[in-house]
Amino acid sequence: MTTPTIYEWAGGADAFDRLTRIFYxxxxxxxxxxxxxxxxxxxxxxxxxxxLAEVxxxxxxxxxxxxxxxxxxxxHLGRRITEEQRRRWVALLMDAADEAGLPTDPEFRAVFAYYVEWGTRMAIVYSGDDPPPTDGPMPTWDWGRTPPWVPPGK
Incomplete structure (x- = not known):
């Protein structure tokens, strides 16, 4: 048996479109x-x-x-995202995941939340006064993996 990707487990493109429509x-x-x-x-x-689908x-x-x-x-450059905005973004996205009917099993939600936390913290890094170079690889998230990329000097 092949383990499905997180994308597949979530429900594919339709699930991510539904999620972001509800979220925004x-x-x-x-x-x-x-x-x-x-x-x-x-x-x-x-x-x-x-x-998100690609990630x-x-x-x-x-x-x-x-x-x-x-x-x-x-x-995100120059946007000066605040911690309060980041937290609200995370809360609304997690609520939208429920509303959109994304899987609720602990394994999926843990890896989804892990990326959302990491990604929003990276958004703050990029929106600040001394952002790292933007030319990093596309993040990819899978079951039980550590972050795929760390900006230089961070």
């Missing part, structure tokens, strides 16, 4: 996060869904169409 519906109503995403393109939820073992659509890790990291 809440973000745009949230007084702390709505201003951060006020100018986001209409397809922003789909772009984030593609990124979790799905197709490399984000890298092929959007530029991969480098492009995602550059979107």
């Amino acid at each position: 519906g809440h973000v745009h109503k949230d007084p702390l996060l709505a201003p951060v995403f006020a100018d986001a393109a209409d397809d922003h939820p789909h772009r984030v869904a593609q990124f 979790f073992g799905g197709p490399a659509e984000y890298s092929e169409r959007r530029g991969g890790h480098d492009e995602m990291a550059r979107h």
